[in-house]
Amino acid sequence: xELLENRExxxxxxxSGVGGxxxxxxxxxxxxxxxxxxxGDTARVPYGSKSRETVVRYSEQIVRxxxxxxxxxxxxxxxxxxxxxxxxxxxKTELPIIDVVKPGAKTxxxxxxxxxxxxxxxxxxxxxxxxxxxxxxxxxxxxxTGKACPLFVPLVEEGLxxxxxxxxxxxxxLAELIDIGIDTLVxxxxxxxxxxxxxxxxxxxxVTLVNPAYETAVExxxxxxxxxxxxxxxxxLGENRYRFYVSDAAEKFKRFANSIIKYGILSAKTIPIExx
Amino acid sequence: xELLENRExxxxxxxSGVGGxxxxxxxxxxxxxxxxxxxGDTARVPYGSKSRETVVRYSEQIVRxxxxxxxxxxxxxxxxxxxxxxxxxxxKTELPIIDVVKPGAKTxxxxxxxxxxxxxxxxxxxxxxxxxxxxxxxxxxxxxTGKACPLFVPLVEEGLxxxxxxxxxxxxxLAELIDIGIDTLVxxxxxxxxxxxxxxxxxxxxVTLVNPAYETAVExxxxxxxxxxxxxxxxxLGENRYRFYVSDAAEKFKRFANSIIKYGILSAKTIPIExx
Numbered sequence: 001x002e003l004l005e006n007r008e009x010x011x012x013x014x015x016s017g018v019g020g021x022x023x024x025x026x027x028x029x030x031x032x033x034x035x036x037x038x039x040g041d042t043a044r045v046p047y048g049s050k051s052r053e054t055v056v057r058y059s060e061q062i063v064r065x066x067x068x069x070x071x072x073x074x075x076x077x078x079x080x081x082x083x084x085x086x087x088x089x090x091x092k093t094e095l096p097i098i099d100v101v102k103p104g105a106k107t108x109x110x111x112x113x114x115x116x117x118x119x120x121x122x123x124x125x126x127x128x129x130x131x132x133x134x135x136x137x138x139x140x141x142x143x144x145t146g147k148a149c150p151l152f153v154p155l156v157e158e159g160l161x162x163x164x165x166x167x168x169x170x171x172x173x174l175a176e177l178i179d180i181g182i183d184t185l186v187x188x189x190x191x192x193x194x195x196x197x198x199x200x201x202x203x204x205x206x207v208t209l210v211n212p213a214y215e216t217a218v219e220x221x222x223x224x225x226x227x228x229x230x231x232x233x234x235x236x237l238g239e240n241r242y243r244f245y246v247s248d249a250a251e252k253f254k255r256f257a258n259s260i261i262k263y264g265i266l267s268a269k270t271i272p273i274e275x276x
Numbered sequence: 277x278e279l280l281e282n283r284e285x286x287x288x289x290x291x292s293g294v295g296g297x298x299x300x301x302x303x304x305x306x307x308x309x310x311x312x313x314x315x316g317d318t319a320r321v322p323y324g325s326k327s328r329e330t331v332v333r334y335s336e337q338i339v340r341x342x343x344x345x346x347x348x349x350x351x352x353x354x355x356x357x358x359x360x361x362x363x364x365x366x367x368k369t370e371l372p373i374i375d376v377v378k379p380g381a382k383t384x385x386x387x388x389x390x391x392x393x394x395x396x397x398x399x400x401x402x403x404x405x406x407x408x409x410x411x412x413x414x415x416x417x418x419x420x421t422g423k424a425c426p427l428f429v430p431l432v433e434e435g436l437x438x439x440x441x442x443x444x445x446x447x448x449x450l451a452e453l454i455d456i457g458i459d460t461l462v463x464x465x466x467x468x469x470x471x472x473x474x475x476x477x478x479x480x481x482x483v484t485l486v487n488p489a490y491e492t493a494v495e496x497x498x499x500x501x502x503x504x505x506x507x508x509x510x511x512x513l514g515e516n517r518y519r520f521y522v523s524d525a526a527e528k529f530k531r532f533a534n535s536i537i538k539y540g541i542l543s544a545k546t547i548p549i550e551x552x
Contacts (some may be wrong), residue, residue, distance in 0.1 A: 050319060050524050053524075054524045054525075150430065151431070153430075154427055154430040158426055165441055165444055168441055168444075249327045252325070274550055
């Protein structure tokens with residue numbers, strides 16, 4: 001009975017804001033029977049330009065909140081939080097935790113043929129060297145080049161997913177990765193799948209884009225399966241399958257979220273995350 | 277003796293991050309004998325896309341911090357905080373408080389000849405209608421048109437102060453203000469003076485740009501003078517004239533700050549603002 005109860009609990013997914021919804025979307029696709037509690041830290045977004053200490057403190061508060069929601073596993077659906085806070089979070093909770101960086105790193109190694117991998121992300125993620133570190137644990141010979149792209153998130157949030165301005169900015173950011181001759185590029189920020197067409201066009205057909213959101217959902221499914229935690233079936237009709245919490249501006253979150261996950265998010269509840 | 281002590285106290289200036297340094301720069305120019313304590317809320321920046329409740333809570337914490345620094349007056353060097361939090365702050369402290377919106381509004385009314393004024397700023401500032409409200413208190417006949425420009429702050433922080441991309445984005449944002457035929461444009465966000473060349477070029481010679489940072493320093497000088505609070509003279513040699521505090525990433529703040537205020541900021545101290 002105890003086991004069944006655990007299986008029926010929701011998965012907790014969190015991000016600094018809306019970007020993690022691209023990860024949630026993949027989990028919804030690959031694990032349609034699972035309940036999900038999503039938290040977006042919209043009062044303190046973005047994390048990408050903030051320090052390790054601050055991102056760790058914020059992430060710990062969020063995990064404490066998700067634990068009050070009786071989640072059975074936690075997905076750190078934010079590359080910056082994964083880069084800075086994963087170890088600290090693993091020390092603080094016994095729940096299974098999945099991050100977005102390890103799955104992306106693993107797929108990058110499996111994908112590259114010429115041994116040259118690029119990683120684009122926030123200043124925090126790229127500066128941390130975390131992708132490089134995980135990739136080298138698997139294969140020390142792979143050459144990893146990181147490039148921070150601070151304007152991508154604001155461009156995505158402004159809706160310029162396909163636009164000459166985004167083309168121009170992307171051309172500048174990506175030029176050195178093209179020069180190096182990478183054949184694999186990790187979209188190391190949860191916003192970036194939304195501009196993958198633009199990035200793909202600029203990098204050209206010879207470069208494979210790795211979307212950690214997809215790989216994370218695959219890994220989550222394996223983990224839940226191994227631990228006997230997969231949902232025993234679809235939630236009952238009328239049950240609240242997906243719940244959304246934010247730390248600020250729930251209405252604005254709802255609008256953007258509905259443009260990403262096409263689920264018809266009816267409500268997002270604001271909670272005082274600083275108190276957790 | 278008590279009065280002299282008050283006059284010798286520093287002025288407290290705060291912003292969500294680095295933008296308020298354009299206001300501090302004006303105060304340094306116009307009031308070179310004053311000591312200043314600057315606080316930038318870099319752990320929670322930006323404010324422009326966040327809700328009123330959150331911006332009020334953050335601003336109140338900062339004012340409590342500045343009070344521990346024995347300031348004699350407070351400058352809200354952030355348009356969003358001015359728009360949302362000024363009233364709440366005035367209720368919480370007896371110190372004189374100056375915001376950046378009122379001085380900008382006043383100057384806009386004095387400047388316009390055709391009675392058509394534009395205001396550009398963050399979503400928060402523009403959505404609040406605060407400039408319009410202050411302008412109409414002075415002259416109800418002035419027609420005010422606001423336009424949120426969410427990409428300007430990231431473009432400025434990426435260093436693209438003069439760049440074809442910034443030109444293109446500015447052309448899009450400003451098109452409707454040109455169509456309306458405004459003759460006065462308020463730079464309603466503290467980052468915008470850094471791209472005033474770009475904005476001026478697109479708006480053309482017939483449009484006067486109002487920089488609230490400048491007007492705020494003028495008003496501050498008047499206020500301090502009226503209340504007998506002007507500094508009695510330059511701080512002694514070796515005294516710490518300007519002190520900088522942030523809530524996160526002090527090193528990064530220092531680099532950007534030095535590009536704005538050319539003072540040679542030697543240190544910025546990180547404090548836990550959530551605890552105030």
